[in-house]
Amino acid sequence: MTIFNEKIDRLKTASVKWELMKDIFGEEELLPMWVADMDFKPPQAVIDALTNRVEHGVFGYTFVPNSTASVIQAWLKKRHNWQIEPSWVRYTSGVVEAISAAICALSKEGDTVIVQSPVYTPFFNMIEWNKRTVVNSPLRLVEHKYEIDFEGLEQELQKGCKLFLLCNPHNPAGRVWTKDELLRIGKLCLQYDCLILSDEIHSDLIFKKYRHIPMASLSKELSEKVVTFISPSKTFNLAGLQASAVIIENEALREQFNEELKRRGFSSLNTFGILGMETAYQHGEEWLEDLIDYLQENRTYAINYLADHLPNIHCIDSEGTYLLWLDCRKLKLSDEELRNLLIKKGKLALEPGNKYGPGGEGFVRMNLACPREILKEGLERLKIAFT
Ligand SMILES: Cc1ncc(COP(=O)(O)O)c(C=O)c1O
Structure with a gap:
């Protein structure tokens, strides 16, 4: 089993992504797929080096x-x-x-x-x-x-x-x-x-x-x-x-x-x-190679899911980054409506596209750097939001 499937509880770590949702989205019980960090541990060598340094004291x-x-x-x-x-x-x-x-x-x-x-x-x-x-x-x-x-x-x-x-x-x-x-x-x-x-x-x-x-x-x-x-x-x-x-x-x-x-x-x-x-x-190079494979699989999973379940949302085919840019313009909703549906109906915290300046209107950004199970959950919620 790949290490990236491990679900890690990030609450009570002062995580911006997981613990600032109330401030930004007005609700607490959302699935966070917004801020661009990953729900994964870094390479073990980094954890070991930091642990040793902490023990030095x-x-x-x-x-x-x-x-x-x-x-x-x-x-x-x-x-x-x-x-x-x-x-x-x-x-x-x-x-x-x-x-x-x-x-x-x-x-x-x-x-x-x-x-x-x-x-x-x-x-x-x-x-x-x-x-x-x-x-x-x-x-x-x-x-x-x-x-x-x-x-x-x-x-x-x-x-x-x-x-x-x-x-x-x-x-x-x-x-x-x-x-x-x-x-x-x-x-x-x-x-x-x-x-x-x-x-x-x-x-x-x-x-x-x-x-x-x-x-x-x-x-x-x-x-x-x-x-x-x-x-x-x-x-x-x-x-x-x-x-x-x-x-x-x-x-x-x-x-x-x-x-x-x-x-x-x-x-x-x-x-x-x-x-x-x-x-x-x-x-960290070997870890990074594994990560890229995992992210690529997540991306393929998301693209296929959207094509099957939400054909009105087009996913821009990313060449890099772990961010998926979703073209929701066919839904004919304002940015405010998109945001409200995602929060109230989908219980999802995603970045609204209009935050990214002209041309971002009608898009949302989804962070794929999470265990596949969380990604699946996020996509299900996206479907609930828009159906
Ligand atoms: C293009 C780009 N630059 C900079 C940053 C943030 O960099 P830092 O956290 O080191 O300030 C991000 C984070 O998402 C980013 O996407």
Whole structure:
């Protein structure tokens, strides 16, 4: 039996996904398939390393040792064929925090930042809360697959955008951008002198037919213009340890980013974040391969279930991430109605699509990273909500 079938009670662990439902959805007794974390334990090696560290018992100030960047270097080379130098790596406690710091470091108030909606909500927040302006170049849904509107993108870039906030792989569209697509984005950004902030947090969760390509790995010219965000938090379900890495080859940009972290008073990751990150990248690969198989089976199960029982809901065929993006527009319900039916009738907590900006209306996002039994239960509830 696979370890991923184990149902683990997450109540009383201060789990956002399981214990903040009343605050967000107004009800307690829902099945949570919203926040993007997994209901699985991480690789055993991570649990063992953390347990040993807890038993040591002294938790004074900690620094990130040089070995951590070397482990990240080896992981990126092996998994994504990207050769970085340890000296390019910086750390923050989260990718959203890193995006915020990069926006502040590399642009000024009033500057414009491009996003491609529908996209992860904090992209909008980090731009707006830092007094920059969102410029949206919406994705196009062509025959159930999201594509980039390159003409529209060029028109926006021509107006003089400072930063492009790229989501690769894309949450919630489920696209793992191809080399051609990335090269076209890169070419345009170089042409119009726009730096690329590449959020690659989902880059290790790629289904078997596809391959993640780090934007910065495409050429020397591009790597000088790209800031990349990665984290073991999605890959190994370590979000609660709060450790992520930022990779910047360009020395001047790296220095600007450093200065911003200093202004924020950031000095180091926490003891457990460092250890969890290093151990996971060093010893978690086999676990990850099994996880991807399991997620892929969950995805197939969900797609088949929807086709059989809810033909009016179309599931966008994701290429990576553990998030399913469900096109419910044929139901002809408003976002408010969708939300109410899911909560009141289905007893399900799902992310409403309109949270992801223009183009998200009429969609909902479902998190597949749970034991199959929970997934089955969730799909049954979805059916109850909409029949
Ligand atoms: C694209 C993307 N970036 C960042 C995050 C969150 O990163 P962190 O928890 O490290 O701030 C998520 C979480 O779902 C995400 O989907």
